Amino acid sequence: MTEETLVLFKNIRNPKYDKSLAAYKNSGGFKSLKKVFGMKPEEVVQEVKESGIRGRGGAGFPTGLKWGFMAKGTGKPSYLVANADESEPGTCKDRELMLKDPHMFLEGLMIGCYAIGCHHGYVYVRGEYFASIKSLNVAVDELYADGLLGSDPLGSGFNLDITIHTGAGAYICGEESALLDSLEGKRGHPRVKPPFPAVSGFNGCPTSVNNVETLACMPFILGDNGAEAFKSFGPQNNSGTHLVSLSGHVNRPGVYELRMDVNMKDIIYEFGGGISNGKKLKGVIPGGSSSPVMTADEVDVLYNFDDLAKKGTMMGSAALIVFDEDTDVVKLLHRITRFYAHESCGQCTPCREGTHWSRQIVRDFLNGNGSDEKLERLNRVGGNMMGTTLCALGDAAAMPIQSFVKKFPEEFRKYYATV
Amino acid sequence: MPLFNEFSMPVFHIDGEPVEYEPGEKILSAALRCGKIIPHYCYHPGMSVVATCRMCLVDVVDLGNGRPAPKLQTACSMDAAEGMKVETLNPKVEEGRKLVNEFLLVNHPLDCPICDQSGECTLQDYAFEYGSGKSEMDYSKRVNGWRDIGTFVALERNRCIQCSRCDRFTREITGTNEFGMFNRGHELTVDTYSDRPMTNKFQGNMADICPVGAITEKEFRFKRRAWKLKKNRSICTGCSTGCNITIEHDRNEIFRLKPHENQNVNKWWLCDEGRLTYRMMNERKTRIHQPLGRVDGKLEAISWEEAYAAIAERVGDMSPLPEEVLALTDTHASNEELFLLQKLLKDIFSAENIFCPLPKWEQSESEFFINTLITTDKTPNRAGALALKIKGDATSAKLKKAIEAELKVVFVLGNPFEAEVEVLEKIKKAQLVVHLGTFHNSWNDIADVVLPGQYYSEKEGTFTNKDQRVQATEVAVQALRRTRPEWRILADLSSALGQESSYGSSADVFNVMTKQVKAFSGLSYAEICGSGKELTQRTKDSGMKVVKAQT
Numbered sequence: 001m002t003e004e005t006l007v008l009f010k011n012i013r014n015p016k017y018d019k020s021l022a023a024y025k026n027s028g029g030f031k032s033l034k035k036v037f038g039m040k041p042e043e044v045v046q047e048v049k050e051s052g053i054r055g056r057g058g059a060g061f062p063t064g065l066k067w068g069f070m071a072k073g074t075g076k077p078s079y080l081v082a083n084a085d086e087s088e089p090g091t092c093k094d095r096e097l098m099l100k101d102p103h104m105f106l107e108g109l110m111i112g113c114y115a116i117g118c119h120h121g122y123v124y125v126r127g128e129y130f131a132s133i134k135s136l137n138v139a140v141d142e143l144y145a146d147g148l149l150g151s152d153p154l155g156s157g158f159n160l161d162i163t164i165h166t167g168a169g170a171y172i173c174g175e176e177s178a179l180l181d182s183l184e185g186k187r188g189h190p191r192v193k194p195p196f197p198a199v200s201g202f203n204g205c206p207t208s209v210n211n212v213e214t215l216a217c218m219p220f221i222l223g224d225n226g227a228e229a230f231k232s233f234g235p236q237n238n239s240g241t242h243l244v245s246l247s248g249h250v251n252r253p254g255v256y257e258l259r260m261d262v263n264m265k266d267i268i269y270e271f272g273g274g275i276s277n278g279k280k281l282k283g284v285i286p287g288g289s290s291s292p293v294m295t296a297d298e299v300d301v302l303y304n305f306d307d308l309a310k311k312g313t314m315m316g317s318a319a320l321i322v323f324d325e326d327t328d329v330v331k332l333l334h335r336i337t338r339f340y341a342h343e344s345c346g347q348c349t350p351c352r353e354g355t356h357w358s359r360q361i362v363r364d365f366l367n368g369n370g371s372d373e374k375l376e377r378l379n380r381v382g383g384n385m386m387g388t389t390l391c392a393l394g395d396a397a398a399m400p401i402q403s404f405v406k407k408f409p410e411e412f413r414k415y416y417a418t419v
Numbered sequence: 420m421p422l423f424n425e426f427s428m429p430v431f432h433i434d435g436e437p438v439e440y441e442p443g444e445k446i447l448s449a450a451l452r453c454g455k456i457i458p459h460y461c462y463h464p465g466m467s468v469v470a471t472c473r474m475c476l477v478d479v480v481d482l483g484n485g486r487p488a489p490k491l492q493t494a495c496s497m498d499a500a501e502g503m504k505v506e507t508l509n510p511k512v513e514e515g516r517k518l519v520n521e522f523l524l525v526n527h528p529l530d531c532p533i534c535d536q537s538g539e540c541t542l543q544d545y546a547f548e549y550g551s552g553k554s555e556m557d558y559s560k561r562v563n564g565w566r567d568i569g570t571f572v573a574l575e576r577n578r579c580i581q582c583s584r585c586d587r588f589t590r591e592i593t594g595t596n597e598f599g600m601f602n603r604g605h606e607l608t609v610d611t612y613s614d615r616p617m618t619n620k621f622q623g624n625m626a627d628i629c630p631v632g633a634i635t636e637k638e639f640r641f642k643r644r645a646w647k648l649k650k651n652r653s654i655c656t657g658c659s660t661g662c663n664i665t666i667e668h669d670r671n672e673i674f675r676l677k678p679h680e681n682q683n684v685n686k687w688w689l690c691d692e693g694r695l696t697y698r699m700m701n702e703r704k705t706r707i708h709q710p711l712g713r714v715d716g717k718l719e720a721i722s723w724e725e726a727y728a729a730i731a732e733r734v735g736d737m738s739p740l741p742e743e744v745l746a747l748t749d750t751h752a753s754n755e756e757l758f759l760l761q762k763l764l765k766d767i768f769s770a771e772n773i774f775c776p777l778p779k780w781e782q783s784e785s786e787f788f789i790n791t792l793i794t795t796d797k798t799p800n801r802a803g804a805l806a807l808k809i810k811g812d813a814t815s816a817k818l819k820k821a822i823e824a825e826l827k828v829v830f831v832l833g834n835p836f837e838a839e840v841e842v843l844e845k846i847k848k849a850q851l852v853v854h855l856g857t858f859h860n861s862w863n864d865i866a867d868v869v870l871p872g873q874y875y876s877e878k879e880g881t882f883t884n885k886d887q888r889v890q891a892t893e894v895a896v897q898a899l900r901r902t903r904p905e906w907r908i909l910a911d912l913s914s915a916l917g918q919e920s921s922y923g924s925s926a927d928v929f930n931v932m933t934k935q936v937k938a939f940s941g942l943s944y945a946e947i948c949g950s951g952k953e954l955t956q957r958t959k960d961s962g963m964k965v966v967k968a969q970t
Contacts, residue, residue, distance in 0.1 A: 192469060350519065356525075357522075357525055388476070
């Protein structure tokens with residue numbers, strides 16, 4: 001298969017599309033919202049549940065279930081926050097959506113708000129995404145001018161406001177509870193869970209935090225063809241199309257919209273056009289920098305949540321990073337460990353000390369001070385971070401370390417072995 | 420499962436032992452309440468749970484539904500549940516603690532020999548218990564440096580383990596928000612905002628709750644190693660709140676006062692002003708060292724026997740009428756001393772003229788509990804005096820009338836009305852003035868006999884705090900050789916003046932008092948020694964005014 005399946009990118013792939021509200025409406029926009037306003041919120045959640053969509057932010061948690069968990073009858077307002085703090089290295093899919101077709105995402109956000117009874121939706125955008133922030137603000141202004149936001153949009157009687165909030169560039173603020181802290185104006189530190197945001201989130205109120213791409217799927221799921229059509233795009237439990245951010249040593253890097261039953265090999269060699277400069281493949285990082293690395297012989301696998309999990313890795317945010325035979329894996333790991341040492345929030349012990357320590361050990365290899373003992377130690381320090389931290393950043397930092405040491409031990413030995 | 424259990428609350432098991440919990444309570448909190456120790460750094464019962472130190476890892480082998488938790492859980496953040504089984508000592512848990520401790524020591528300097536926290540440092544304790552003894556960290560450690568952050572505490576940031584207790588303290592306990600966390604990752608550190616020194620009145624608590632030597636008390640630093648200090652329970656007499664404290668001393672010198680947890684009084688806290696009262700306990704220069712008698716207009720050292728005999732002789736000569744006898748006291752005296760003074764007047768002279776200064780005072784009211792600890796009444800036993808119906812004021816008509824009379828015998832306990840020149844002038848004319856006190860003051864200048872008492876760190880006694888809770892002090896240090904506790908002096912005086920009394924201890928006096936004074940009835944000394952007990956009959960304090968505390 002060498003064709004994209006266009007659901008989210010149906011407008012973006014149209015060269016004449018100019019992302020204005022009028023253009024979006026012409027392409028059939030806001031029909032779903034109109035339909036949704038005629039449904040009960042529970043019916044919307046049910047439809048989303050039936051579509052089987054799993055969150056596109058990395059964890060792959062079923063979105064319908066998440067909305068179903070929202071605490072009801074608390075007397076507090078509910079909130080929907082779109083997580084647009086896209087910072088996982090390798091990921092650049094949400095940027096495309098916000099930059100080139102903001103209305104599709106905003107319509108999805110509005111559908112989500114209606115489904116969970118939220119009258120004030122927030123978009124937490126990564127601070128460095130200047131162009132996306134501008135694009136979103138223009139789009140929101142258009143919606144207010146058109147009466148789609150504010151009081152009584154489309155005569156539904158459902159008042160809705162949307163605020164675009166920009167982050168300050170911390171990776172950890174992509175973690176949902178840290179994001180909420182940051183949105184409240186505090187330091188972005190992950191919170192203790194439970195209580196989960198669905199019970200106590202933004203300002204202590206029930207909150208759902210959803211990825212931009214997840215929300216952008218909503219107009220389609222609640223559209224004419226509905227959940228059934230969405231389900232048909234992939235194998236069991238991996239429904240819908242998803243955006244794959246392909247980067248690294250390929251001839252045609254970029255964001256591709258694919259079904260979930262596409263082979264990873266095809267993504268690299270067909271969509272990506274093969275390895276650049278005619279070199280051979282050494283390995284891939286399949287789901288953003290925090291996912292365990294795979295070697296060249298492992299790439300013959302369907303690129304979706306479950307099949308990658310069976311291989312001991314994860315799809316994460318679908319950021320496929322490809323590296324060729326000439327890549328220095330130790331340098332690559334050093335870059336990754338530097339990233340996590342820099343981005344650890346520092347509040348909990350294993351991650352604060354472990355990310356920094358592992359960075360120092362990897363640097364030792366680069367400086368020619370490696371040894372078998374240090375390789376073993378690196379693996380141990382990584383392992384000690386795994387599963388012992390408050391949020392998933394500890395795991396995210398540990399998984400690449402352990403997988404690199406396991407899959408490419410010879411590369412490390414090259415740095416210190418006497419020939 | 421038994422059909423019913425003997426506990427009133429739901430029960431879960433820690434290491435096979437049943438532990439009661441309140442619904443919604445966390446594992447760690449329930450465990451600590453039952454005396455089960457689970458190592459922890461960031462958890463503090465008075466503050467929010469952040470679960471960041473990861474030290475309190477436990478193995479939940481049964482979540483209450485027959486299934487185990489997938490990985491080690493932090494006891495501080497996990498709700499206890501009916502039928503839950505928790506293991507805190509199995510190899511998996513020990514391994515977990517070991518690795519957390521290893522991570523903590525990566526950047527913590529190993530300067531225990533010169534660190535003031537040494538000996539009372541939980542990191543040191545757990546490193547000893549779970550550490551491997553050798554470090555695999557062979558890079559230089561993070562250096563942040565020393566910061567002068569306030570009047571009362573110093574901050575050594577290199578030793579900080581980022582537990583954030585201090586940060587939460589200023590946000591959640593004092594509400595002053597002057598302290599926070601800065602930077603991130605392994606450079607995360609604590610400091611005051613904008614380099615401003617801290618100004619809150621409870622900084623000493625930050626040194627208490629700091630699990631390591633990052634925040635230490637300036638008053639105490641480098642004076643004594645923690646393991647040398649002996650500890651005695653007592654009550655802070657700095658104001659009428661009556662915070663529970665431990666007096667920490669070595670070789671008869673007091674080094675610091677630490678709060679002792681009492682949920683009914685001060686919870687875990689103590690104000691800095693209270694902490695500084697340890698200086699008075701060590702004061703020697705202005706103390707009265709031995710009994711003094713006025714010979715030819717000058718005070719000269721005499722023996723106790725001479726003093727008692729002289730008083731008995733003079734009183735015998737005068738045989739005063741009830742209205743010619745007067746006693747003045749301050750409210751620093753304990754319940755027993757006030758009671759005995761009152762009893763002395765009644766039994767020997769049938770007199771009732773006993774007065775103490777009871778100025779108006781202010782109780783602060785605040786959304787932050789800790790602010791209510793400080794009151795403007797700087798005496799520990801105003802409520803005790805009221806319960807014994809000892810009243811008065813410098814301007815009260817009764818006192819004015821009493822001092823107008825031809826006074827023959829006047830007893831002065833402590834240092835009442837010192838600033839009232841008029842009262843002093845009038846009393847000067849009395850034929851016999853007996854002063855019982857610990858420190859030299861202007862009453863000495865007019866007294867005929869001066870009897871040296873003891874400070875409350877040196878004797879037993881009970882005090883009634885502003886909430887009418889009776890609490891007891893212990894003997895912490897040895898008193899000056901030729902002084903005696905006031906209750907004994909008053910009992911001896913009573914014997915010397917013809918009314919035999921045989922109190923062996925302050926507790927004996929207390930027991931007599933519970934029988935004779937209605938307000939104290941129903942109390943027993945043993946009962947009040949723990950966390951104190953409230954009076955059954957409350958007296959209204961008309962001098963109190965509630966004011967809004969300023970943070």
